[in-house]
Amino acid sequence: MTETTAAPRAGKAWWKELWAQVMIAMALGIVLGITHPAFATQMQPFGDAFIKAIRMLIAPIIFCTVVNGIAHMADMARVGRVAIKAIIYFEVITTFALIIGLVAVNLWQPGAGMNIDPATINASVIEPYVKQTSAVGFVPFLMNIIPNTFVGAFSEGHILQVLFLSVMCGFSLIWLGERAKPMTDVIDVGAKMVFGLVKIVMWAAPLGAFGAIAFTVGKFGVGSLSSLGKLIGGFYVTCIIFIALVLGPVAAFCGFNLLKLIRYIWEELLVCIATTSSETVLPRMLTKLEALGCEKSVVGLVIPTGYSFNLDGTCLYLATASVFLAQATNTHFDLSHQIGLLLILLVTSKGAAGIAGAAFVVLAATLAAGGTIPVASVALVLGVHRLMSQALTPTNLVGNAVATIVIAKWENALDTARMRQVLDGKPVPAA
Template sequence: MTTTSITSPKIRTSRRAWWKELWVQVMIAMALGIALGAVRPDLGTQMQPLGDAFIKAIRMLIAPIIFCTVVNGIAHMADMAKVGRVAVKALVYFEVITTFALVIGLTAVNVWQPGAGMNVDVSSINASVVEPYVKQTAAVGFVPFLINIIPQTFVGAFAEGNILQVLFLSVMCGFALIWLGERAKPMTDVIDVGAKMIFGMVKIVMWAAPLGAFGAIAFTVGKFGLGSLSSLGKLIGGFYVTCVIFIAVVLGPISALCGFSLWKLIRYLWEELLVCIATTSSETVLPRMLSKLEALGCERSIVGLVIPTGYSFNLDGTCLYLATAAVFLAQATNTHLDISHQVGLLLILLVTSKGAAGIAGAAFVVLAATLAAGGTIPVASVALVLGVHRLMSQALTPTNLVGNAVATIVIAKWENALDAARMRLVLDAGEAPDGGA
C-alpha cells in the first residue's frame, strides 16, 4: 500500500484549557442562544444576522479553497487516469449509499406514520407561502443539473459560489497544469501558497463560530418555539431517530470494514458537527473538513476531489429528509401511496436529490420538485413542513457531514491513498496533529 505524502507530525500530548476548546465555546453559545430564544423570543429572532454573517464569511472562502486544493492535488498527482478512476469510484459509492438512505427513510416513515390521523384538507392550506420555492423547481432536474455544471464565465463560478462549477474549472486547470509539466511549477507554488493563505483566513473566521452559533440557535428557538410545533413533534423526533439509525446501521459497518471506529471519527469531528447543528449548514465547516481529513491520513488529492463532489452527490441526510417528508405529507393529506407509488417516488428522488446543488434552500426546493414530478402528493402540502424545515435541517446537515467524512476515508482506502496507522493514531488521540486544522 502506498502511503500518503503528508508528513506525520507528532500528536499533541498536552491539551488546551477546556474553555479554549472551540466545541466548548460553541456549546455554551448554543445554550445561551436557546435560553434567549425561550425567554425573549422577540430578541432571539433579532439575533439572526449573527448566524447569517458567519455563514456568509465562510461561504466567501469556499470557492477559492476548493480551487486551490483540487488544482494543486491534481497537478501533484500527475496522473489523469487516476483522477478519472477516483471520480468514478466516488460517484458509484455515492449512488449506492444515497439509495440506502432513501430506502431507510421510506421504511422508517411507513413504520411510525407521523402524519396518520392529521386529516389535512389541502384546499385549506395557504399555498402562497410556498410559491417562491415551487417557482424554483423548474431548474431542478438531472439535465439542467448537468448543464449548470458548466459556468457562464470563468469568474462567474467563483462569484456565484457554485461548488460543482468551481470543481469543474479546478479539474480542467489541474489537467492543464499536468500537460505543462515542469513549466507549471511556478504556478503550482503560487496556488499552494494561496491555499495556505485562505486556510489562515478560515482560522480567523472560525473565531466567530460561537457567535454565529448563538445567533442561529437564538433565532430558531425564538421564531418557532418548541411549544408551537408540538403537532409536528412526532415527525421531528422520528426523523432524528432515523438519522441516528442510518449512521449506525449503514455508516457504522462501512467504517468497521475500513478499519476505523465511526464513533471515534465523530469525536474527532465534534466541533464541526456542533457548528453544523447550530447553523444548519455543512458549508460552514467545509474548509476545516478538507484540512482535518488530510491530517487524518487521507491523501490531499483524494480529499480535494471527494469532499466537494460529496457536497453535491452524497447528501445522505438530505435523502432521508426527502423520503420522510414526502411520505409524511401523503399521510397527512390522506393521499394513498401503494408500493408501486413509493418505488416510483424512490426513483424520482434518486434523480432530484442530485439536482439540488447550488440552490438556496435546496432540500425544501427539491421536495417541492419531487412532489410536482410525481403528481400524486399535492405540491401545496409542502407548506405543512415549511415551519419545521430548519429544525429538521439540524439533523440532516450533520448526517451529510458524517457521510462525506466516511466516504472520503473509504475512497482513500480503495485507492491505497490512506495512511491507516496515522488514522488510528489521530482517532485514538481524538484531535488533529499540530497544524492539522
C-alpha cells in the same frame, strides 16, 4: 499540516476549545430563545454573517486544493478513477438512505390521523420555492455544472462549477509539466493564505452559533415541536439509525471506529448543527481529513463532490417528508407509488446543487414530478424545516467524512496507521 490539527494540544484549557465555546454559545442561544423569543429572532444576522463569511472562502479553497492536488498527482487516469469510485459509492449509500427513510416513515406514520384538506392550505407561502423547481432535474443539473464565465463560477459560489474548473485547470497544469511549477507554487501559497483566513473567521463560530440557534428557538420554539413533534422526533431517530446501521458497518469494514471519527469532527458537527449548514465547516473538513491520513488530492476531489452527490441526510429528509405529507393529506400512496418516488428521488436529490434551500426546493420538485401528493402540502413542513435541518446537515457531514476515508482506502491513498493514531487521540508527527 501541524500536529495540532490532528489532536488537541495537551494542557489546553477546556474553555479555550472551539467545541466548548460553541456549546456554551448554543446553550445561551437556547435560553434566550425560550425567555425572550422576540429579541432572540433579532440575533439571526450573527448566524447569517458567519455563514456568508465562510461561503466567500469556499470557492478559492476548493480551487486551490483541487488544482494543486491534481497537478501533483500528475496522472489524469487516476483522477478519473477516483471520481468514478466516488460516484459509485455515493449512489449506493444515498439509495440506502432513501430506502431507510421510506421504511422508517411507513413504520412510524407521523402524519396518520392529521386529516388535512390540501384545499385549506395557504399555498402562497411556498411560491418562492416552487418557482425554483424548474431548475431542478438531471439535464439542467448537468448543464449547470458548466459556468457561463470563468469568474462567474466563483462570484456565484457554485461548488460543482468551481470543481469543474479546478479539474480542468489541474489537467492543464499536468500537460504543461515542469513549466507549471511557478503556477503550482503560487496556488500552494494561495491555499495557505485562504486557510489562514478560515482560522480568522472561525473565531466568530461561537457568535454565529449563538445567533443561529437563538433565532431558531425564538422563531419556532416549543410550539413547532409540539405540533409536529412526531415527525421531528421520528426523523432524528431515522438519522441515527442510518448512521448506526449503514455508516457504522462501512466504517468497521474500512478499519476505523465511527464513534471515534464523530468525536474527531465533533467541533464541526456542533457548528453544523447550530448553523444548519454543512458549508460552514467544509474548509475545516478538508484540513482535518488530510490530517487524518487521507491523501490531499483524494480529499480535494471527494469532499466537494460529496457536497452535491452524497447528501445522505437530505435523502432521508426527502423520503420522510414526502410520505409524511401523503399521510397527513390522506393521499393514496401505496408500494408502487413509493417505488416511483424512490426512482424520482435518485435523480432529484442530485439535481439541486447551488439552489438556496436545496432540500425544501427538491421536496417541492419531487412532489410536482410525482404528481400524486399535492405540492401545496409542503407548506406543512416549512415551519419545521430548519429544525429538521439540524439533523440532516450533520448526517450529511458524517456521511461525507466516511466517504472520503472509504475512497482513500479504496485508492490506497490512506495512511491507516496515522488514522488510528489520530482517532485514538495520540500525538502524531507533522504531515
